[in-house]
Amino acid sequence: MTPDTAFPEAATLDDIRRNLNVVQLRITQACARAGRDPAEVRLLPVSKTVEEHRIRLAYEADCRDFGENKVQEARAKAAAMADLDIRWSVIGHLQTNKAKYVARFAHEFQALDSLRVAEALDRRLQIEGRAMDVFVQVNSSGEASKYGLAPDAVLPFARELAAFSALRVKGVMTLAVFSDDTDRVRRCFVLTRALRDRLRQEAPDGLSFDDLSMGMSGDFEIAIEEGATVVRVGQAIFGARPTGDAQYWPGM
Numbered sequence: 001m002t003p004d005t006a007f008p009e010a011a012t013l014d015d016i017r018r019n020l021n022v023v024q025l026r027i028t029q030a031c032a033r034a035g036r037d038p039a040e041v042r043l044l045p046v047s048k049t050v051e052e053h054r055i056r057l058a059y060e061a062d063c064r065d066f067g068e069n070k071v072q073e074a075r076a077k078a079a080a081m082a083d084l085d086i087r088w089s090v091i092g093h094l095q096t097n098k099a100k101y102v103a104r105f106a107h108e109f110q111a112l113d114s115l116r117v118a119e120a121l122d123r124r125l126q127i128e129g130r131a132m133d134v135f136v137q138v139n140s141s142g143e144a145s146k147y148g149l150a151p152d153a154v155l156p157f158a159r160e161l162a163a164f165s166a167l168r169v170k171g172v173m174t175l176a177v178f179s180d181d182t183d184r185v186r187r188c189f190v191l192t193r194a195l196r197d198r199l200r201q202e203a204p205d206g207l208s209f210d211d212l213s214m215g216m217s218g219d220f221e222i223a224i225e226e227g228a229t230v231v232r233v234g235q236a237i238f239g240a241r242p243t244g245d246a247q248y249w250p251g252m
């Protein structure tokens, strides 16, 4: 995606507060349209590429959770802002050799899509004496360029997760197709929600599939209408990213 000038720059505390208020209002309005309680929707500000200074401003504006796509970037920020009680959420693809870092600094991991990563993360968490909230990532758009499990692979995968006692399974996460065609975007969310509903029925005891992490700056209202309980929003809070997103998603 190219940087979008529709996302207002946020350089000051006032800018960030204003953007947060606008996003929160849009969340409330989307909930109203869908007959939902806004308290059911958690806003996860996404701070990738955002420098420490502006993350500290967002913290001053009462943000406590921050989503980061890349482990290296997240880890450096967690170390630099260890004085703040931030809950870091890793929302991007993880390589097994980085699991040890995530097990140390992250509060949540939203992009679980392989048993190898589940094993590595669980083992590292056991060593650290911690547990972590995790979401299973679903490839709801069918694009080869997207990470995540194919929808029909998710239930068998979920059954295996019961073996990892340090992983607290919370739900599923997806990225919709990047498209101006809102019907196609909505279909990704509808599919993911249906899958989540099925997992709630059929997943092993002890795993909870209540949460549905879907929707970003460009599509979070559609996601809320289709049942999102977590929306991951970066640019609408912090302003358009100066760099392209190719480094965060394969094949863009």
Ligand SMILES: *Cc1c(COP(=O)(O)O)cnc(C)c1O
Binding pocket: 046, 048, 069, 091, 092, 175, 215, 216, 217, 218, 232, 233, 234, 235, 236, 248
């Ligand atoms: C960057 C990112 C987001 C947020 O995207 P914005 O366009 O900044 O709202 C959401 N989810 C994931 C996985 C991301 O990497």
